[in-house]
Amino acid sequence: MTMTAVTTVAVGEERGTFPDRTFEVWKAAGGGSFAASIAPSENGMWWVSLESLTGSSATVRVYDVSEGATKSISVSRLYTSGEESEHVSLLEGKSYAVKFSVAGKAARAVLQEHFSGSAIQAHDPILIQADNEFTPANGVVGGQGTQTDPYRISGWYINASTADGVKIVNTNAYFVIENVLVDIGTSDWTQYYGVLLSGVANGFVAQSAFHDVYCGVAIEQSTQIGVLSSTCTQCTFAIRVSGSVDVVVANTVAYDCFGGMIAEHSSSVTFTGNAVTGCEIEGILLDSSTYCSLNGNSFTVGGTYGFGDGILLWGSEVAHYNTHDITPANTVEGRPILYVKDATDVLVENVPVGQLLVANSNNVVASQLVISNTDVAVQLAFVTSASVSQCVMEHDSVGVVAMSSAMVQVSDCVIGPTGVGVYLSSVSGAAVEDCWISSPQEEGVIVSSCNDVLLARNTIEGCQEGLTVDYTTEILISENTITNNGQGVGIAYSDYVIVSGNAVTGNGGGVYLYSCSMADVYGNVFIDNSWGQAYDDNPYANWWTYNYWSDYAGIDANGDDVGDTPYYFEVGAADYAPLISPLQVRVSVITDRHWYSAGEQVNVTMLIANTGAIEVTLAFGSSLQRYILVETFWWTVVYNSWNGISLPVLTYLTIQPGEVLSYAFSWPETADVPSQEYYLLEGIVPCGSPLVLSGLTMVGLY
Structure with missing residues (x-):
């Protein structure tokens, strides 16, 4: 040399x-x-x-x-x-x-x-389809594959641009592949594997290197397999284990690959002492797998694009999450990965954490954590009653993931820049509040197949898509600032939706509804959304009222601040009461928490804020001045001081610019409100149209 x-x-x-x-x-x-x-x-x-x-x-x-x-x-x-x-x-x-x-x-x-x-020599791609095909012509140089000294394939350089480097199928003989280098030469891309083991028992891959192939080592429907002290660089996937049992991947490097190490539909797979750096998606993914063991794996930032890595759990059953052994010796940038399963009353607060993975647990609190440069900062699966608050998550693929869970609250967090800020899937009862979220490459918040969801007072900015909702029922989107995203809000195949009091500004698209019904969009501000302010392909099933539109060209002849002609947008939809100027008064209704057991008292704070530059006087009608609404999307119960709620009595109220007035009251949960239901708590401040100035929150009874 x-x-x-x-x-x-x-x-x-x-x-x-x-x-x-x-x-x-x-x-x-x-x-x-x-x-x-x-x-x-x-x-x-x-x-x-x-x-x-x-x-x-x-x-x-x-x-x-x-x-x-x-x-x-x-x-x-x-x-x-x-x-x-x-x-x-x-x-x-x-x-x-x-x-x-x-x-x-x-x-x-x-x-x-x-x-x-080393004495590495060029060799054609190797294909072995039976025990009797372990021959010198197929790269076998001797024995010591163990159990009575079977077969060793060693010392070869193989170009995998036209075929899998080494493919072994349907064998039981003991073998080891060692000191083998597989790449694709001068080709730009290949669909082939470095090593593919399918229907194999008793094989090892050791001290080998795989570069730029589709998958470094793929193990399918096999058992008693090991991958030891090897290196996978710039592969589409480094290691992929599918439908297999009793596999060990140890002391192996995955560097700058699209995907790191995967075990899918497998059991008893061990990952130990591996180093994963700069993989674009997951570092180690356990997908629909059980009884896997992870210990001493390190995940670091690096690669061509500086990606961080970590562990991601996936699947449809609780066993896909709570049967594993994942120790704190697994680290992200030197910080321990914490894995909690089958636990009650969990508190993780103000400690160094590389990731927090929680499965099949109750009453979980995660607070004051800083988690960065990993796959998923916080993952909750099959969890009941969880709070993630005052956390900072940045440069993660996903900030918070909650799936197949109930009563999950994410609040007061800084999430971004990330891939996805918050991802909720199959969650019953969820609240994302008072967070700052930025996801330049993907979505700020994804809500999929959920029910009873509140998104309130968040700032979602600089995302490819600010908020994406699909197949969800009963969702309240209130008082958020959604700005400078590709798509602001996209809601599909969902019903009983309220979009109220949001500032939707400077996005590509504003609020778009696809195949939705029973959606109520009111009191929002739409300014300069370049592709289109709004879209609704099912306008006769939804309501758009009292929104401000920056490009509305109508007039207000009677001076009631409501336009005399509708604001039309795609597809044949319209706001029939468009506002002439943006709302200057905002109302927030905030409860001390969102979920209560029967008989517990709900403590409520109502904030009335003047966000404009001039003084505002509100006139309250006597018939509405002391009312609070507790409602589902189907029926409403009106409470006042005669049946348990003590509200301030207001007739006229003057608010200075920038002033915020606060009123506190309580609501004893009463016998005529059944349990196991979710309710919308709505504070009414009537002035012209009371709906324009209503504040929303969600209360769950269990």
């Missing part, structure tokens, strides 16, 4: 000769990187060790520059002396380059080069 330095815009030194070359790089005004070319004269493994470091980190990037193309094949970030970069398989006759960089004030790093030659 020969190596020569190439000129860079930064400073560094290269001392000695291969294979004991020392690289020193330091940060200067021109930058902090140093590059060298690599032209191996034999096949082997190349890496560097960090000898010393001043600063926060040193980064090692290795590129394949053969035939004029540049492909990143490895990125390692080193923090402490003694750490080694990823061991990269290099092939004789190909051209490579390495680039070193440092981070931190006055950063300087010294790195030592290493190279271990």
Whole structure:
């Protein structure tokens, strides 16, 4: 092998000769990187060790520059002396380059080069379909696959651009595949696998490397399989285990792949001591699998796009979530992953957390957590009564996921930038309140197949889609600021929807309804949504009233601040009482919590705010001045001071610009309100049209 330095815009030194070359790089005004070319004269493994470091980190990037193309094949970030970069398989006759960089004030790093030659030789793709096909022609070089010394496939470089590198199906013989390198040569993409084991028992893959293939190692309908001390870089998927039992994946690297390591529809799969960096979707995904064990796996930020990774649980049954063994020795950027299952009264507060995964538990409180650079910050599955509050989640694929759960509240959180801010699926009773959410690449909030949902007083901005709802019944969307998103609000195949008091501004699309019924959209402000302010393909089943539209061109001849002609929008829908100017008074109705058992007292705060620039006087009709509504979407009970609610008696009220008035009262849950129901609590401040100024919240009785 020969190596020569190439000129860079930064400073560094290269001392000695291969294979004991020392690289020193330091940060200067021109930058902090140093590059060298690599032209191996034999096949082997190349890496560097960090000898010393001043600063926060040193980064090692290795590129394949053969035939004029540049492909990143490895990125390692080193923090402490003694750490080694990823061991990269290099092939004789190909051209490579390495680039070193440092981070931190006055950063300087010294790195030592290493190279271990091996007798890797080119081989055609290998296909073995029966025990008697383990032959020298199929890459077998000897024994020691164990149990009476069966078969060893070793020392091969295989180009998988036209076929799977090694494919073994329907065998029971013991074998090991080791010291094998599979990539796709100069091809841009392949549909083929590095190693595919299907219907196999008693096989191992060890000390091998897979680059740029569709899947590094795929294991299908197999048992007693191991993947040990191997590397998968820039594959579509690193490791994929499907329909298999008793599989071990250990001490293996997944770097810069689309998906990391997956166990789907499998059981008793062990992931231990693996390092996952920069995978675009999940780091380790357990999909519809049971009794898996995860220990000592590390997830770090990196790769081409700087993705973070972690653990994601998925499935339709509780056993897909609560049968696993996931220890705190699994880490995200050095922070422990906390896995809680089958527990009651769980409190996780103000502690270092890489992820929080909760399954089949009751009364869960997660508060004051900072979770970043992972797949899912907080995941709740089959959980009853959970609160996630005052947390910061950033650079995660998803902030909060709740699925197949009940009575879930997310409040006062900063979520973003993320992939998806909050994802609710099959949740009965959910509230997302007072959060700031930004998801530049995906949705701010997704609500799918839920019922009894409140989204209130959130700021959702800078998302591809601000709020997406489908197949949901009874959802209240109130007092949110939804701004500068691609699509503001999209609601499909849902009914009993209230969209009230929201500011929907500067989005591509405003509020769009698709195949919805019993939707009531009122008291909102629509300003400069460029694709269209609103859309409703079922307008005769829904109501649009008392909204402000920035492009409304009608007049108000009688001065009641309501336009004399409708505001029309797609498809044949209209607001028949459009407001001439945006609402200046906002009303918020806030309860001390959302879910109460029968007989418990509901404590309510009603806030009346003047958000405008001029003084406002409200006139209250005597017949409505002390009323509160408690209603479902089907019927209403009106309460006043004669049947248990003490409300302020108001006739005229003057509010200064920026002033917020607060009124507190209580509502004893009474016998004529049945349990096991959800109710809308609506404070009425009548002035012209009382609905325009009503504040909404949700109360659940259980």
